Amino acid sequence: xxxxxxxxxxxSAELVVNATGGEGSMDAxxxxxxxxxxxxxxxxxxxxLDFSQGFPPSLLVKDTDSLAEQIQRAFPAVRVVKxxxxxxxxxxxxxxxxxxxxxxxxxxxxxxEAKRTVTSLLEQLGHRDVIDLGxxxxxxxxxxxxxxxxxxxxxxxxxxxxxxxxx
Amino acid sequence: xxxxxxxxxxxSAELVVNATGGEGSMDAxxxxxxxxxxxxxxxxxxxxLDFSQGFPPSLLVKDTDSLAEQIQRAFPAVRVVKxxxxxxxxxxxxxxxxxxxxxxxxxxxxxxEAKRTVTSLLEQLGHRDVIDLGxxxxxxxxxxxxxxxxxxxxxxxxxxxxxxxxx
Numbered sequence: 001x002x003x004x005x006x007x008x009x010x011x012s013a014e015l016v017v018n019a020t021g022g023e024g025s026m027d028a029x030x031x032x033x034x035x036x037x038x039x040x041x042x043x044x045x046x047x048x049l050d051f052s053q054g055f056p057p058s059l060l061v062k063d064t065d066s067l068a069e070q071i072q073r074a075f076p077a078v079r080v081v082k083x084x085x086x087x088x089x090x091x092x093x094x095x096x097x098x099x100x101x102x103x104x105x106x107x108x109x110x111x112x113e114a115k116r117t118v119t120s121l122l123e124q125l126g127h128r129d130v131i132d133l134g135x136x137x138x139x140x141x142x143x144x145x146x147x148x149x150x151x152x153x154x155x156x157x158x159x160x161x162x163x164x165x166x167x
Numbered sequence: 168x169x170x171x172x173x174x175x176x177x178x179s180a181e182l183v184v185n186a187t188g189g190e191g192s193m194d195a196x197x198x199x200x201x202x203x204x205x206x207x208x209x210x211x212x213x214x215x216l217d218f219s220q221g222f223p224p225s226l227l228v229k230d231t232d233s234l235a236e237q238i239q240r241a242f243p244a245v246r247v248v249k250x251x252x253x254x255x256x257x258x259x260x261x262x263x264x265x266x267x268x269x270x271x272x273x274x275x276x277x278x279x280e281a282k283r284t285v286t287s288l289l290e291q292l293g294h295r296d297v298i299d300l301g302x303x304x305x306x307x308x309x310x311x312x313x314x315x316x317x318x319x320x321x322x323x324x325x326x327x328x329x330x331x332x333x334x
Binding site for chain 2: 058102144
């Protein structure tokens with residue numbers, strides 16, 4: 001995508017998805033343009049992975065902050081909702097790819113209406129168990145889960161899995 | 168438990184469980200005595216939670232190290248296996264408490280025989296899906312999952328849940 005088209009795409013969209021790598025998210029959103037993003041729902045599926053020391057990666061931000069919160073602070077007029085970062089891309093858009101879709105997905109965000117918009121999108125994609133973790137700070141949990149996901153991928157030999165919250 | 172009895176209990180045990188709070192684990196194991204622990208399997212179910220700033224807690228160690236690895240380095244003759252730290256205590260010993268026991272548990276450790284011993288114990292307790300994540304460094308993933316677990320507990324209003332790895 002040419003740099004100009006980030007801004008064009010963001011400007012005409014109703015909902016913007018940040019599916020960039022975590023280390024490049026801030027740059028990409030800056031290029032998209034704060035004015036083009038203002039007021040829109042930003043579905044943030046990125047993970048702040050640091051591959052500079054090899055595999056498994058460490059996290060660029062964690063525990064007392066999250067990439068989702070950094071994005072929200074940098075773009076206060078955007079309505080950031082963290083979701084889908086806890087599974088491989090194929091399952092984001094086709095949860096039926098494993099277990100007949102009988103697994104869970106999380107949403108975190110400060111704007112209830114934005115979370116409803118994202119939840120509706122997730123349900124349209126086939127997600128049946130959408131768990132609202134709370135405000136955007138709960139994205140710290142969803143982002144810090146990814147190191148476990150990476151070890152599971154290593155143990156299972158495939159990224160085609162997801163967790164179901166059994167209760 | 169009197170301080171003396173930590174050492175007495177460790178000395179006569181075949182398998183030792185570290186179920187202390189993460190901030191006190193190293194002290195408790197030091198009191199148990201390196202000589203009493205040497206050669207034994209240490210099932211480490213602790214989590215390095217820092218409640219000094221309130222709830223939710225942050226982590227005392229994370230990402231590029233773990234409490235399990237700190238314990239292993241401090242007690243090199245002990246065979247540390249991380250497991251069960253990803254669920255509430257009631258489900259550790261009675262996984263049938265939710266979902267008919269249809270959920271998952273992880274093991275991490277450097278000693279294959281020690282992991283088999285723990286896996287056998289887990290199966291005796293009713294755990295049916297024991298996932299071997301690999302060496303003890305994979306405990307970083309299991310420990311960093313706990314912040315998500317804490318947010319789920321908040322969202323669900325109960326600690327009586329666990330994750331099933333659907334694949």
